[in-house]
Amino acid sequence: MNYLHGLSPDDSPDARATHEAGHLVMSWLLDRQPHACSLDDDGTGQPSIRGAKEETLHQRLLASLAGMVAEGNREVLGDLLDNLGNPDYFSRQSDAFATAVIAAMLDERERRDIVIGFILAGAELFQEYGETLRQAKELLLRDHEIVLETSSRLWQEWNQFHHLENRPKSDVVYRALARQLDWKLPEQCFIGWDLQPIRPR
Numbered sequence: 001m002n003y004l005h006g007l008s009p010d011d012s013p014d015a016r017a018t019h020e021a022g023h024l025v026m027s028w029l030l031d032r033q034p035h036a037c038s039l040d041d042d043g044t045g046q047p048s049i050r051g052a053k054e055e056t057l058h059q060r061l062l063a064s065l066a067g068m069v070a071e072g073n074r075e076v077l078g079d080l081l082d083n084l085g086n087p088d089y090f091s092r093q094s095d096a097f098a099t100a101v102i103a104a105m106l107d108e109r110e111r112r113d114i115v116i117g118f119i120l121a122g123a124e125l126f127q128e129y130g131e132t133l134r135q136a137k138e139l140l141l142r143d144h145e146i147v148l149e150t151s152s153r154l155w156q157e158w159n160q161f162h163h164l165e166n167r168p169k170s171d172v173v174y175r176a177l178a179r180q181l182d183w184k185l186p187e188q189c190f191i192g193w194d195l196q197p198i199r200p201r
């Protein structure tokens with residue numbers, strides 16, 4: 001059998017564009033550096049350029065899930081949840097492998113619930129920023145790639161369009177996670193990537 005666990009069974013341009021757009025929009029939401037992306041990537045869609053600051057496990061988990069979640073790939077996500085403790089089950093090229101490696105660092109007893117919460121929070125963010133996801137997808141379908149200059153411009157446009165010049169994206173992302181995982185966060189402040197209050201809202 002040629003089926004490789006963790007790789008999307010849908011290789012259509014539409015599915016690939018949705019997948020890569022998911023990585024791109026999530027990179028923006030996670031405060032990663034703008035980066036080029038292409039439909040001809042090797043399939044993992046993991047940008048080689050990371051955020052300037054050291055990333056948290058939560059940021060890395062959302063980034064590795066983003067393509068699968070944007071695609072709404074139930075088959076691959078279900079397979080992932082069933083094999084979270086066993087990265088070697090998955091093709092090394094796959095986002096599922098990268099996700100299982102990160103998830104292995106979580107407490108085994110809550111690993112599955114946490115990853116489910118992250119999947120649901122990712123889906124919620126892609127709904128909230130659906131216009132942006134569609135824009136990225138259409139650009140990819142039209143040009144097959146988004147070059148660095150374009151993604152730098154998009155980062156600025158998206159910040160303005162969504163009024164995120166003054167609200168840290170860590171606050172957007174952590175409040176989505178808190179809704180899904182039933183975490184209690186203080187209300188009158190913004191939340192930073194270290195999950196600590198950073199300044200009054």
Ligand SMILES: [Zn+2]
Nearest residue numbers: 044045067095
């Ligand atoms: Zn991917």
